[in-house]
Amino acid sequence: MIPITYELIKTDKQTGARLGRVHTPHGSFDTPTFMPVGTLATVKTMSPEELHSMQANIILSNTYHLWLRPGEDIIEEAGGLHKFMNWDKAILTDSGGFQVFSLSDMRQIEEKGVHFRNHLNGEKLFLSPEKAMHIQNALGSDIMMAFDECPPYPATYDYMKSSVERTSRWAERCLEAHKRPDTQGLFGIVQGGEYEALRKQSASDLVSLDFPGYAIGGLSVGEPKEVMNQVLEFTTPLLPANKPRYLMGVGSPDALIDGAIRGVDMFDCVLPTRIARNGTCMTSNGRLVVRNAKYARDFTPIDENCDCHVCKNYSRAYIRHLIKCNETFGFRLTTYHNLHFLLKLMEQVRTAIKEDRLGDFKESFFEQYGLNQE
Ligand SMILES: CNc1nc2cc(C(N)=O)ccc2[nH]1
């Protein structure tokens, strides 16, 4: 039994975007979709009930962080991550590959795996394809990610080539070590940086291993957005049309729209929750730094075009006051609104695909959001 299946419903006549539906053991979700990030088994300051109310249908959690705290053994003993955090819809866990390369300073990559230091206490740690599979099997996530190397940007062709080849060997070891292929779907991660030949090599290695879904990795690591869009342009067509495509670590409203246009189905990013905690909100007219003094007597909602309960019941002045006083409720309000904004944006993208007008939608959204058209 394959636990993760994808239904391609239609493609947009104006662009390469696809309307689809992903089925998982913890429910289905329409795509393109955005996944709120719940690093330490919580989408920071949000309750599961609030995530339900904004119609989040899948969230992401980080294997590296949960391995360190509280430990996958405790979560397994609780009955798995869904039970532990009282979330009954889909969960995707990443493999820890990215955190090892982004969080820890000392690290030594070898064929067997990666030696590095715990970013919390400096102790020596080791992660491998087998260990990453063991942890994710213990967490019980619906979608697991293969253990890969996310190389720095920029990287030389030679470095990238040997990294892609090792990531492909690691992907095979992940399939070998995965203990629950009937209830947890394992996605391969395509690497190769900005090099088309290496993206081709990585994609063909992974497609031949027949994963139930594929992620495009190695992006949103400091490259210009034109490079990201170019890499997507020549990478998504290499992936099977009947499987989900997940662009890791993206992103901003414009990157979500540009990714969907190039055939991406799933996105995750800490941006909406992270900027919320320093008092910045996404609105249909661009970003709004609600902690700014000019909002001290502004009794209008964060976004007059938003139908979320925050915009219906609370003013910029009130939210600014809470943020300035470092009141937790203030961060809860900005977080709820930002997540609702991105989830709503993806709903508008899906409707635009249905009506074959995603290109037009991009124009009008970019115009209103204040993004200069390239
Ligand atoms: C925030 N940017 C980002 N790039 C990523 C790349 C990967 C990857 N495995 O290549 C994973 C998570 C990522 N997050």
Ligand SMILES: [Zn+2]
């Ligand atoms: Zn709102």
